[in-house]
Amino acid sequence: DGLDPEEEVTDVVCDEAELKDGEMMEVEVGDHNVLLVRCDGVYSAISNQCTHYGAPLSKGVLSGQRVRCPWHGSCFNVKTGDLEEYPGIDCLPCHKVKVENNKVYVSGQPKRIKWMGARDQAVLHTIMLLGGGAASLMCAETLRQENYGGRIIMVSRDDLLPYDKTRLSKIMNAEINLKTVTFDDGLIQCYDQILIATGCRAKSLDCPGADLENVLMLETPEDARCIHYACMGCRTVVVGTSFVGMEVAAYMINMASSITIIGSSELPYQKTLGPEIGKATMMMLEERGVMFHMNDAIAEVQGENRRVKAVKLKSGITIEADLLIVGIGVNPNSEFLKGSPIRMDSKNYVIVDKYMRTNITDVYCAGDLTSFPLKMAKGQNVSIGHWQIAQAHGRIAALSMLHREVELNTVPFYWTVLFGRTIRYAGYGEGYTEMVLKGKFENMKFLALYIKDDEVVAASGLNVEPAVSVVAERLAEGRVITKAEAE
Numbered sequence: 025d026g027l028d029p030e031e032e033v034t035d036v037v038c039d040e041a042e043l044k045d046g047e048m049m050e051v052e053v054g055d056h057n058v059l060l061v062r063c064d065g066v067y068s069a070i071s072n073q074c075t076h077y078g079a080p081l082s083k084g085v086l087s088g089q090r091v092r093c094p095w096h097g098s099c100f101n102v103k104t105g106d107l108e109e110y111p112g113i114d115c116l117p118c119h120k121v122k123v124e125n126n127k128v129y130v131s132g133q134p135k136r137i138k139w140m141g142a143r144d145q146a147v148l149h150t151i152m153l154l155g156g157g158a159a160s161l162m163c164a165e166t167l168r169q170e171n172y173g174g175r176i177i178m179v180s181r182d183d184l185l186p187y188d189k190t191r192l193s194k195i196m197n198a199e200i201n202l203k204t205v206t207f208d209d210g211l212i213q214c215y216d217q218i219l220i221a222t223g224c225r226a227k228s229l230d231c232p233g234a235d236l237e238n239v240l241m242l243e244t245p246e247d248a249r250c251i252h253y254a255c256m257g258c259r260t261v262v263v264g265t266s267f268v269g270m271e272v273a274a275y276m277i278n279m280a281s282s283i284t285i286i287g288s289s290e291l292p293y294q295k296t297l298g299p300e301i302g303k304a305t306m307m308m309l310e311e312r313g314v315m316f317h318m319n320d321a322i323a324e325v326q327g328e329n330r331r332v333k334a335v336k337l338k339s340g341i342t343i344e345a346d347l348l349i350v351g352i353g354v355n356p357n358s359e360f361l362k363g364s365p366i367r368m369d370s371k372n373y374v375i376v377d378k379y380m381r382t383n384i385t386d387v388y389c390a391g392d393l394t395s396f397p398l399k400m401a402k403g404q405n406v407s408i409g410h411w412q413i414a415q416a417h418g419r420i421a422a423l424s425m426l427h428r429e430v431e432l433n434t435v436p437f438y439w440t441v442l443f444g445r446t447i448r449y450a451g452y453g454e455g456y457t458e459m460v461l462k463g464k465f466e467n468m469k470f471l472a473l474y475i476k477d478d479e480v481v482a483a484s485g486l487n488v489e490p491a492v493s494v495v496a497e498r499l500a501e502g503r504v505i506t507k508a509e510a511e
């Protein structure tokens with residue numbers, strides 16, 4: 025680790041006996057906020073601030089040699105500071121620790137030597153990354169961290185650098201053959217290995233009037249800005265009651281003159297967080313003047329001068345509107361793969377194994393576009409659109425390309441924000457049959473444990489940190505939480 029203790033400014037942070045094995049605490053060293061951990065009798069210290077949104081890791085979960093963040097589930101190795109689970113972006117700095125005369129000293133100068141290789145002109149090998157999203161970016165970063173010296177070509181239909189997804193209207197029709205990709209401008213590029221990570225796009229309405237000007241979808245920062253300005257003082261209709269629809273509606277309260285939500289199920293989040301939480305969030309929004317039309321759908325969007333005037337529902341109801349926001353799910357960006365030998369499922373998601381390999385040698389796929397085996401769900405093939413999963417996929421794909429196969433083992437972690445409060449969700453609750461609920465949603469403090477075949481398969485929580493991370497960590501370790509335990 026290259027640290028010379030003689031040169032380091034060190035502070036006494038505690039007595040040796042203050043921390044027991046398997047415990048951690050927050051200490052101050054100079055102006056650094058440090059996490060001190062005792063594990064197998066050995067002390068170690070890393071920065072206490074999560075590299076994602078800065079949560080204090082001391083409030084998280086320590087399990088063996090890793091700590092899981094209480095906010096969105098990132099994991100860090102407490103000995104090295106290495107990032108072991110996304111959505112964190114970087115590794116954490118480490119501090120030197122020594123124990124002398126029963127006192128624990130921590131160095132004030134953190135060191136993080138994050139090594140990254142560079143392009144080596146002598147290496148004649150090309151890896152192509154199709155798509156410039158979370159999965160591709162993490163794949164590129166991992167390749168260089170693992171000292172891959174070949175050429176990396178990232179192709180994206182966005183005008184901007186990774187992370188800035190722009191408009192969907194620019195469709196790029198790439199055609200993939202063995203070892204070459206032909207782009208719609210005629211360019212042909214050869215590759216040795218390729219990662220397909222073109223993600224999904226928001227589903228559009230399939231009814232008359234769906235193409236009117238102020239029918240908006242939320243996919244990019246630009247869309248978000250558009251919606252923010254367009255809703256001011258407007259009669260707004262939102263179609264879709266999953267995360268995006270509910271978040272947008274909650275955000276627009278006090279901005280739009282009226283908000284009406286159309287949902288196809290009986291309650292919001294029916295299949296994800298469950299009807300109980302759906303009912304409670306619905307009431308919260310209703311208290312703030314939001315109107316709901318559930319078990320309904322849009323039959324027609326009526327316009328005037330190309331702008332929305334009213335929305336007609338299947339049930340016959342007509343709602344006057346100045347703005348319509350559509351959040352009804354996603355479709356995979358895999359059209360260009362039709363006719364290729366790459367195996368896809370019935371919904372056109374690309375099927376990969378736990379190393380992110382498709383059924384064609386040297387062709388890998390990662391992120392929202394995949395159907396992948398989820399270890400914690402007994403290896404079922406699933407498609408889950410989470411940022412953190414796309415990042416994990418990108419890393420695993422890079423390692424596989426370099427023949428350093430590591431099995432994917434990530435526990436889905438998601439969060440949604442309503443009125444400044446964050447509901448966290450971990451696991452895979454699809455097909456759950458029972459729920460054990462602790463606390464009450466109405467009191468803004470609850471933990472819901474979703475049960476399938478007598479086992480906890482997922483958890484959601486509000487104001488109970490780090491409970492959801494505790495469940496995530498258990499699931500990551502492959503430890504079963506029975507229904508009886510949950511109760």
Ligand SMILES: Cc1cc2nc3c(=O)[nH]c(=O)nc-3n(C[C@H](O)[C@H](O)[C@H](O)COP(=O)(O)OP(=O)(O)OC[C@H]3O[C@@H](n4cnc5c(N)ncnc54)[C@H](O)[C@@H]3O)c2cc1C
Nearest residue numbers: 155156157158159180181182222223391392409410411414
């Ligand atoms: C409004 C919104 C809110 C979200 N909130 C959350 C959240 O709170 N938490 C969370 O975990 N996840 C959230 N997500 C999901 C998260 O953004 C995705 O899971 C993640 O971006 C998937 O990464 P990806 O690399 O697979 O695909 P993307 O990030 O979608 O990247 C796909 C890339 O491929 C490019 N591309 C597409 N087609 C082609 C083509 N034919 N040729 C070339 N390039 C192409 C695109 O331009 C883009 O660069 C949210 C998504 C949206 C839209």
Ligand SMILES: *[C@@H]1O[C@H](CO)[C@@H](O)[C@H](O)[C@H]1NC(C)=O
Nearest residue numbers: 364365366367368383384385
């Ligand atoms: C890959 O899967 C596709 C679709 O199932 C199939 O047609 C093709 O023969 C497979 N190719 C290989 C090499 O297994």
Ligand SMILES: *[C@@H]1O[C@H](CO)[C@@H](O)[C@H](O)[C@H]1NC(C)=O
Nearest residue numbers: 369375376377378397404405
């Ligand atoms: C799941 O993925 C594996 C490949 O990893 C594949 O063999 C299997 O057919 C897939 N199952 C389904 C139902 O698509």
Ligand code: FES
Nearest residue numbers: 074076077093096
């Ligand atoms: S702040 Fe730690 S995972 Fe988001």
